[in-house]
Amino acid sequence: MEETLKTTCLHDSHVALGAQMSPFGGFDMPIQYRGIIDEHNAVRHSCGMFDVSHMGEIVITGPQAEEFTGMIFTNDIRNIPSGKILYGMMLYPDGGTVDDLLVYKFSAEKWFLVVNASNIDKDYEWISRHADGYDVNVENYSDFFGEIALQGPDSEKTAREVLGFALEDLQFYTFTQLVPDFDRNERIIVSRTGYTGEDGFEFYGSYAIIREIWQKLLDAGVMPCGLGCRDTLRFEVGLPLYGHELSEEISPVMAGLGAFVKTDKPDFIGKDAILAQKSGGVSRKLVGIELADKAVPRAGYPVEADGTQVGTVTTGYNSISTGKSVCMALVDKEYSAQGTEVGVRIRKKVFPGTVCRKRFYDKNYRK
């Protein structure tokens, strides 16, 4: 049965550019244009741009918006200033992950949530259901906003020169709203965020203005980058992807992301389970594994030790930035210590490897 795929507001441009298209999160998305390696290197060393309009935007407003958002979100949003962004998760009561997301504070009464494309409907339903009894409004704006991520060390300069955006004072994980000089009709949201481990920005606006921004960047020679390198970039710096490193079965504690779950704040959904995991430990942990050979460990491949399966690869690549074959894997905790010798079964052979930190390349944020 063929599923009907959604398209983003930039779909025509991807097709015109000859992008290789593929389904992702219910959308027909560009995987690559020129090639994953060129696009990856552009982001690491200069800059590149991504259509991330498939991401979902859910807005919570009302007198109890802060209290309610704090109930469904693991990070501590109390006492943060307007304009601040926090990363965290929504959890099931058993500690499994509903989704990981960014929360933008407009004011105590207005919060903007950016969620994964594949989870938009599930998240909106989850949030709406739990809003019962709170004086809040939950609205799904995912079909209103387009989004572009401009990523890489030259992003700030490019935004200034091509778009006229002065963003040098915008701090990491904060956002602002601005009216572009080239189109005075609306305000866009600009945040210093991304999913590549590099400095960069994300722009949210109507389809019309997102198309304008995309075209201006394209005309200026900024390299369009597909989801292929978005994945290699986020992977190298150890950022999780929902469905791989986080899921209904994988809690933030198992994924090594316990720092984003603030158990010292008042009640939130999943708190008891996380407290138990933090004190009692978890049976499986997410680790990095570096292979001696260049064969590529990929999601789903078994991790073996002592002749038996002790885990499963969640994401793996031959790292474009380092040339090493590395992966993240969820393994039994007995095998999770750095330096542990394990193997990854790739086709018929088991390739030897060593457990290591799951950041294979250092982040280069401008903080």
Next chain:
Amino acid sequence: MAKVEEGLYYSTTHEWVKVEGEEALVGISDYAQHALGNIVYVDMPDEDDEIARDEEFGAVESVKAASDLVAPVSGTVLQTNTVLDDTPGLLNSDPYGSWILRVRLSDKSELDALMDAAAYSRFCESL
């Protein structure tokens, strides 16, 4: 438009065969390398291994995916192209100049089942 080199035999799984007497070189076509994208690893058999027509004998790994190599002919592996260990991207930049295996053919009549350049061009256009 994928390039097809004259004088080679081609399989429907996009391997090419270049016959040199009783031996042959085996590689992947321009169509294949383009479909795969940036190639980062080639998993090759060992020398003296037997490969059998239509059976998997290794894999080519691009950034995104692994793709089986399927033997277009049967034979004994005489040599593997170890240059590809360090520079697998040669399969992208020069697919017809970059062989993967040298084999001793065990049954030259198997070549009759493969396509020539003209037939393979038509085949690629039909995909």
